[in-house]
Amino acid sequence: MTQNKILLVDDEPAFRELASRWLANQDYHVKTAGGLDEARSALVSFDADLVLLDLSMPPHFDPQVTLEALGDFSGRPVIIITGHADRDLALKAIELGAWDFIAKPIDPDMLAVVVRRAITKTTLEKEVAHLKENRQQIEGAAAYIGQSIGAQKIRALIERIAPTDVRVLVTGPSGTGKEVISRTLHDLSHRAAQAFVSVHCGAIPAELLESELFGYMKGAFTGAEKDKEGLLSLADGGTLFLDEIGEMPLPMQVKLLRVLQEGTFYPVGGRTQKQIDIRVVSATNADLLEKVKEGSFREDLYYRIKGVNIETQALAERLEDVPVLLQAFLSRLQMSQDKHLQLSGEALQWFRHQTWPGNVRELKNALESVASICPSGSLTMEDIVLLFPQTPEFPNKTQDDIESFEGTLEERVQALEIQMIQAALQKTADNRTQAAKKLGLSRQGLIKKIERYGV
Structure with a gap:
C-alpha cells in the first residue's frame, strides 16, 4: 500500500520533530520545512498529499503573508496550525x-483524526474524478454505435484524435451521425468543460451569418440597439x-x-480585434473537392478545415449494425x-431488411414512432404495419426457405439463429435453461445470443 x-x-x-514522529507512527511519509520558501522548494520533488502549515512563519511572522501563500499549495488540502x-x-x-485548522498545543489523537479525514476526502475526490473521466471516455467512444468494421475504425480514430486540437472534417450522407461524431470529439477533448457551439451554415441566411458568427456592436446596422456576442465568442475555449x-456563402468563407x-x-461594426481559442470541427454531405472545382468553395479553406477527414457510411452499407443500433435506441x-x-423477432427482421435512405436518423425515428403506439412492451409487426401499411409483413424464415433469403452468409446464419432461438423460447415458455438445452447451448451462451440479436 502506498504511503x-x-x-x-x-x-x-x-515541534517538527515531535509531530513528524506522531505522523510516522500513523504510517505517513513526512517531510518537514522551516519556512514558506523551503516548503515551496520541497514541493518540487515531494508530491505531498497534504500540507500542515503553521500560520505564523518566518521571516515576517505575519499570518497575512501565510494566508496569501495558500495558493502555492493549490490542489492539496492544507491544515492550518x-x-x-x-x-x-x-x-x-x-x-x-x-x-481545516488545529490549535496548539496539539493533541496527537486529534491531529491523527483531522489528517485522516482530509486525506480520505482528497483520495475519494480523486477516485470520483478518475471514474468520471473513464466513464466519459467509455460513453464517448461508444457514442458512434456499431459492430461493423467501418464503425470500429471510426471509434478508434475518434479516440486517437479527440485529445488533440487538430481540425476535423466529417463527411458522409445525411443522417449518418456526423454531429454525434463531432460532439464525441468535443466530449473526449480537454475542451469538454467549455462550450460546444453548433452552427448550421445553410440554415442561417447569408446576410445574417456574419453577425451571428462574429457578433455586432451597437449601431452597426438598423436594429442593432445593443452589443451582441457572436457564436465565435461563445465557443471560445471550446469547439x-x-x-x-459546403453551403457557406463565398464572402463568408x-x-x-x-x-x-x-x-x-x-465584430460587425467593431474596431477592436478579438482573439479566440477554438477547435473547429466541420461536417458536410457534399463533395467539397467538386465544389472547389466548380468555384463555389475556396480551396484554401478546404485544406484549412480538413486536418483529419472522418468519412461515415450510409446505413445500407453497414446493415449488420442495425440490431446494435436498435438495442441502443431501445x-x-x-x-x-x-x-x-x-x-x-419478426419486427427485428423487418428493421434489418429496410433500405433506410434516411440512414440512422430514419431508423431511430421509425423505432420511436413504433414504440409510441405500442400498447405493450413488445414491438411487433402489427405495430409496424399500422404505421407502415405499404410495407408487407416480413415473413418468418424457415429452414425450407432460408436458401432463398437474400443477404450475406453471416446475415443468413443470423436469421436462422434468431428463428431457432425464438422457436425454442416459445416451446419452453421462455425458460432459457430448457431452451438452451434444446439448442445445444449453455444458458450463458444463449443469453449472449439473445442480447446480441435483440430477441
Missing part, C-alpha cells in the same frame, strides 16, 4: 481554501461545429479563413418511458 505524503511546515524544530488567539485568522484561512459547411489563420476577428427509450421495451 500518503505529508509536508509539515513549522518554524519550531522541536495556529494558536488559540488566532482563531479568527484560522477561519479566514478556511474561507480562502484551507481544509465550434460548422454543420453543412473568406472571413472564416482569416479566423482560422489568425485566431482573430472583428435502451434510451426505456429510460425515458420507464418501461421495458423489446422487439419481436
Whole structure:
C-alpha cells in the first residue's frame, strides 16, 4: 500500500520533530520545512498529499503573508496550525481554501483524526474524478454505435484524435451521425468543460451569418440597439461545429479563413480585434473537392478545415449494425418511458431488411414512432404495419426457405439463429435453461445470443 505524503511546515524544530514522529507512527511519509520558501522548494520533488502549515512563519511572522501563500499549495488540502488567539485568522484561512485548522498545543489523537479525514476526502475526490473521466471516455467512444468494421475504425480514430486540437472534417450522407461524431470529439477533448457551439451554415441566411458568427456592436446596422456576442465568442475555449459547411456563402468563407489563420476577428461594426481559442470541427454531405472545382468553395479553406477527414457510411452499407443500433435506441427509450421495451423477432427482421435512405436518423425515428403506439412492451409487426401499411409483413424464415433469403452468409446464419432461438423460447415458455438445452447451448451462451440479436 502506498504511503500518503505529508509536508509539515513549522518554524519550531522541536515541534517538527515531535509531530513528524506522531505522523510516522500513523504510517505517513513526512517531510518537514522551516519556512514558506523551503516548503515551496520541497514541493518540487515531494508530491505531498497534504500540507500542515503553521500560520505564523518566518521571516515576517505575519499570518497575512501565510494566508496569501495558500495558493502555492493549490490542489492539496492544507491544515492550518495556529494558536488559540488566532482563531479568527484560522477561519479566514478556511474561507480562502484551507481544509481545516488545529490549535496548539496539539493533541496527537486529534491531529491523527483531522489528517485522516482530509486525506480520505482528497483520495475519494480523486477516485470520483478518475471514474468520471473513464466513464466519459467509455460513453464517448461508444457514442458512434456499431459492430461493423467501418464503425470500429471510426471509434478508434475518434479516440486517437479527440485529445488533440487538430481540425476535423466529417463527411458522409445525411443522417449518418456526423454531429454525434463531432460532439464525441468535443466530449473526449480537454475542451469538454467549455462550450460546444453548433452552427448550421445553410440554415442561417447569408446576410445574417456574419453577425451571428462574429457578433455586432451597437449601431452597426438598423436594429442593432445593443452589443451582441457572436457564436465565435461563445465557443471560445471550446469547439465550434460548422454543420453543412459546403453551403457557406463565398464572402463568408473568406472571413472564416482569416479566423482560422489568425485566431482573430472583428465584430460587425467593431474596431477592436478579438482573439479566440477554438477547435473547429466541420461536417458536410457534399463533395467539397467538386465544389472547389466548380468555384463555389475556396480551396484554401478546404485544406484549412480538413486536418483529419472522418468519412461515415450510409446505413445500407453497414446493415449488420442495425440490431446494435436498435438495442441502443431501445435502451434510451426505456429510460425515458420507464418501461421495458423489446422487439419481436419478426419486427427485428423487418428493421434489418429496410433500405433506410434516411440512414440512422430514419431508423431511430421509425423505432420511436413504433414504440409510441405500442400498447405493450413488445414491438411487433402489427405495430409496424399500422404505421407502415405499404410495407408487407416480413415473413418468418424457415429452414425450407432460408436458401432463398437474400443477404450475406453471416446475415443468413443470423436469421436462422434468431428463428431457432425464438422457436425454442416459445416451446419452453421462455425458460432459457430448457431452451438452451434444446439448442445445444449453455444458458450463458444463449443469453449472449439473445442480447446480441435483440430477441
